[in-house]
Amino acid sequence: xxxxxxxxxxxxxxxxxxxxxxxxxxxxxxxxxxxxxxxxxxxxxxxxxxxxxxxxxxxxxxxxxxxxxxxxxxxxxxxxxxxxxxxxxxxxxxxxxxxxxxxxxxxxxxxxxx
Amino acid sequence: xxxxxxxxxxxxxxxxxxxxxxxxxxxxxxxxxxxxxxxxxxxxxxxxxxxxxxxxxxxxxxxxxxxxxxxxxxxxxxxxxxxxxxxxxxxxxxxxxxxxxxxxxxxxxx
Numbered sequence: 001x002x003x004x005x006x007x008x009x010x011x012x013x014x015x016x017x018x019x020x021x022x023x024x025x026x027x028x029x030x031x032x033x034x035x036x037x038x039x040x041x042x043x044x045x046x047x048x049x050x051x052x053x054x055x056x057x058x059x060x061x062x063x064x065x066x067x068x069x070x071x072x073x074x075x076x077x078x079x080x081x082x083x084x085x086x087x088x089x090x091x092x093x094x095x096x097x098x099x100x101x102x103x104x105x106x107x108x109x110x111x112x113x114x
Numbered sequence: 115x116x117x118x119x120x121x122x123x124x125x126x127x128x129x130x131x132x133x134x135x136x137x138x139x140x141x142x143x144x145x146x147x148x149x150x151x152x153x154x155x156x157x158x159x160x161x162x163x164x165x166x167x168x169x170x171x172x173x174x175x176x177x178x179x180x181x182x183x184x185x186x187x188x189x190x191x192x193x194x195x196x197x198x199x200x201x202x203x204x205x206x207x208x209x210x211x212x213x214x215x216x217x218x219x220x221x222x223x224x
Binding site: 033035040041042043044045048058090092094100101102103104105106107108 | 145147155211213214215
């Protein structure tokens with residue numbers, strides 16, 4: 001029972017390319033998040049959205065933008081990819097499940113920028 | 115500032131019990147999550163504590179003390195498949211952002 005899906009598991013892009021990472025959730029959650037995960041640094045929040053068309057910057061938004069046109073879909077955009085954006089990107093959505101607040105992650109996209 | 119500390123690595127023996135500690139200093143607190151993450155995979159939800167005390171879920175238990183800014187994850191009857199990273203994360207801030215520690219890599223040996 002897959003709840004959060006991401007458009008690609010692995011992606012290789014060239015420096016300067018525009019990159020789109022898509023995330024879809026089927027749990028009707030309001031809150032969705034984009035993180036990147038790097039060795040030794042843990043998970044860092046890039047952007048999040050608490051409603052359609054609403055977005056807020058996380059801790060490391062520079063070089064990224066997001067789009068939330070539909071409740072179930074949250075896209076991360078790298079306007080001009082750079083090598084320091086090589087990372088694992090994880091999407092998550094959060095809401096109540098059985099009365100308890102839970103956050104579910106997608107499988108991740110490993111992006112390599114050459 | 116926001117700070118979440120966990121040990122970087124731990125080792126344990128199959129069948130034993132291990133406790134992974136997490137201390138946090140955050141501006142606001144609305145709950146604490148523990149996640150398990152196997153290498154190359156996404157984190158999976160283990161537990162959520164919002165009140166002080168112990169929450170038990172099968173072989174895994176999680177404890178919270180809000181006054182001490184402290185939590186631990188207790189894993190009993192360790193199995194080889196429990197070798198993974200364990201992430202502590204705190205709900206903080208006006209939009210309930212989830213802030214993660216760097217994770218504890220647990221290696222279970224026969």
